Amino acid sequence: xxxxxxxxxxxxxxxxxxxxxxxxxxxxxxxxxxxxxxxxxxxxxxxxxxxxxxxxxxxxxxxxxxxxxxxxxxxxxxxxxxxxxxxxxxxxxxxxxxxxxxxxxxxxxxxxxxxxxxxxxxxxxxxxxxxxxxxxxxxxxxxxxxxxxxxxxxxxxxxxxxxxxxxxxxxxxxxxxxxxxxxxxxxxxxxxxxxxxxxxxxxxxxxxxxxxxx
Numbered sequence: 281x282x283x284x285x286x287x288x289x290x291x292x293x294x295x296x297x298x299x300x301x302x303x304x305x306x307x308x309x310x311x312x313x314x315x316x317x318x319x320x321x322x323x324x325x326x327x328x329x330x331x332x333x334x335x336x337x338x339x340x341x342x343x344x345x346x347x348x349x350x351x352x353x354x355x356x357x358x359x360x361x362x363x364x365x366x367x368x369x370x371x372x373x374x375x376x377x378x379x380x381x382x383x384x385x386x387x388x389x390x391x392x393x394x395x396x397x398x399x400x401x402x403x404x405x406x407x408x409x410x411x412x413x414x415x416x417x418x419x420x421x422x423x424x425x426x427x428x429x430x431x432x433x434x435x436x437x438x439x440x441x442x443x444x445x446x447x448x449x450x451x452x453x454x455x456x457x458x459x460x461x462x463x464x465x466x467x468x469x470x471x472x473x474x475x476x477x478x479x480x481x482x483x484x485x486x487x488x489x490x491x492x493x494x
Contacts, residue, residue: 311385311442313399314348314410317419323347330360341395342367344412344419345388348397352386353443364414365393368436378440383407383427386442391433396422398438 318324318338324347326332331343338344341364349357358376359367368390371377383389387398389409396411399421408423428435 313385313408314351314397315399315408315421318344318347321347321351323350328356330356338412339416339418340414341412344410345395345397348410349386349388349441353441355443357441359439359441363393364391364395367395368439371439376439379437380440381437383438384440384442386444387438387440389427389438390436391427391430392436393433394431 322328324332324338324344326337328350329337329343329347331337331340331346336343338347342362345367346357346360358374359370362370367388368379371379383398383401383405385398385401389396389398389407394411396409398407399410400408400423402408402423404425406423406425407427408421410419410421412419424430
C-alpha cells in the first residue's frame with residue numbers, strides 16, 4: 281500500500297510540473313518591431329524585393345513596405361506593383377488583405393502618396409511607423425497621434441498584411457496517470473493514544489498486515 285501511495289504522490293507532482301512547464305494556453309508569436317534600418321537582409325534587396333529588382337529599391341516607401349511585409353510573414357506580399365498612392369486601391373479591388381481604420385501591428389498605413397508599416401501602438405493610441413522615402417531618407421521611425429496629419433496627405437487607412445501566427449505547444453503525456461494508481465480505503469487513518477497503548481504496539485509493528493506492500 282505504501283508503494284501505491286508513493287506512486288500517487290509522484291503522479292500529482294509530475295502533473296503539476298507538466299502543467300507549469302507546458303501550459304495549455306495558446307501563445308501568439310511575439311511581434312518584433314523594426315526600429316533600425318535594414319542592413320542587407322534579402323527582403324530589402326534585389327534577391328527578394330520585387331521593387332529592387334526593377335530598379336526602384338530603397339530609398340522608396342513601397343520598396344521598404346514590400347520588404348517589411350515579406351520579412352514579417354516569411355513569404356512574398358500579394359501586392360507587388362504600383363506606387364504608394366495605389367497600394368490601398370490595389371489591395372481593395374483585388375481583395376488581397378483585410379483593411380480598416382484601426383491600427384494593428386505589422387499593418388501597412390496608406391496615404392495618398394505614402395506607405396509605412398506600424399511597429400508600435402502606445403496605450404494612448406499613438407502609432408509608431410517605420411518607413412522609407414523615395415529619393416530621400418533611406419529609413420526612419422516616426423510616432424503620430426494623428427495619422428491624417430502625416431505630410432498633409434489624405435489618410436486612407438490600414439492594410440492588415442501581417443500574418444498573425446499562433447503557436448500551440450504540444451503537451452506530452454505524463455509518465456503516470458491518476459487512474460494508474462490504486463488506493464484502498466481504510467477503516468481508520470489515525471489512532472488515539474489509548475488505542476495505541478492497548479494494541480501492545482501492534483499498530484506500529486512492521487509485521488502488521490496494515491503495512492504490508494500489496
